[in-house]
Amino acid sequence: APLAPASYHPKPWLGAQPATVVTPGVNVTLRCRAPQPAWRFGLFKPGEIAPLLFRDVSSELAEFFLEEVTPAQGGSYRCCYRRPDWGPGVWSQPSDVLELLVTEELPRPSLVALPGPVVGPGANVSLRCAGRLRNMSFVLYREGVAAPLQYRHSAQPWADFTLLGARAPGTYSCYYHTPSAPYVLSQRSEVLVIAAAHHHHHH
Ligand SMILES: *[C@@H]1O[C@H](CO)[C@@H](O)[C@H](O)[C@H]1NC(C)=O
Ligand SMILES: *[C@@H]1O[C@H](CO)[C@@H](O)[C@H](O)[C@H]1NC(C)=O
Ligand SMILES: *[C@@H]1O[C@H](CO)[C@@H](O)[C@H](O)[C@H]1NC(C)=O
Numbered sequence: 001a002p003l004a005p006a007s008y009h010p011k012p013w014l015g016a017q018p019a020t021v022v023t024p025g026v027n028v029t030l031r032c033r034a035p036q037p038a039w040r041f042g043l044f045k046p047g048e049i050a051p052l053l054f055r056d057v058s059s060e061l062a063e064f065f066l067e068e069v070t071p072a073q074g075g076s077y078r079c080c081y082r083r084p085d086w087g088p089g090v091w092s093q094p095s096d097v098l099e100l101l102v103t104e105e106l107p108r109p110s111l112v113a114l115p116g117p118v119v120g121p122g123a124n125v126s127l128r129c130a131g132r133l134r135n136m137s138f139v140l141y142r143e144g145v146a147a148p149l150q151y152r153h154s155a156q157p158w159a160d161f162t163l164l165g166a167r168a169p170g171t172y173s174c175y176y177h178t179p180s181a182p183y184v185l186s187q188r189s190e191v192l193v194i195a196a197a198h199h200h201h202h203h
Pocket of ligand 1: 025026027067068
């Protein structure tokens with residue numbers, strides 16, 4: 001389909017409800033919002049010329065329902081719209097790409113100590129839990145303690161947890177999950193052992 005010049009046919013906005021990261025079986029609604037009234041909306045997958053789905057509505061908003069999604073429905077989506085006063089087959093500029101991830105479990109994060117896993121009593125240490133997705137909630141656990149030790153929401157694909165030196169020695173692990181329901185959880189990281197530095201002074 002020929003694409004129109006951006007200035008005449010500005011791109012729409014594409015969003016997902018309840019989230020862009022979901023478990024299989026969730027009903028996902030993709031909402032395409034045009035900056036002007038439109039007549040037809042199309043939902044596109046990359047590399048495909050024909051829309052995967054389309055909706056005829058005379059308004060600025062169209063909703064595409066993906067019922068009980070499967071992992072195969074994950075991937076990149078864009079939407080476009082058309083107006084009756086545009087030439088035949090002319091679509092707007094495409095929206096930004098929306099990445100939909102449908103998975104039972106998110107990939108395992110790594111857990112590392114900064115500056116390192118050996119800590120003096122007066123120094124602090126940061127434990128960095130790093131995954132591959134932005135905007136997740138990270139949770140740090142300490143071995144022998146059932147409740148989470150610390151939580152952090154992060155716009156970055158990692159979170160840093162600061163521990164005070166004297167209390168830091170111990171065994172830790174972390175995981176992350178989507179920030180709101182329906183929650184998708186990662187596997188737990190490998191454990192990380194923080195040790196106290198040895199002091200070579202005499203009493
Ligand atoms: C998904 O939508 C269908 C049809 O509207 C409904 O029957 C089903 O219960 C919904 N499933 C969930 C998990 O909400
Ligand atoms: C360790 O963290 C505590 C609390 O944030 C802070 O008061 C202290 O100055 C830090 N110590 C060092 C060596 O950075
Ligand atoms: C990040 O998560 C918040 C909810 O905690 C949500 O409102 C926001 O849209 C998300 N941002 C991105 C870029 O996914």
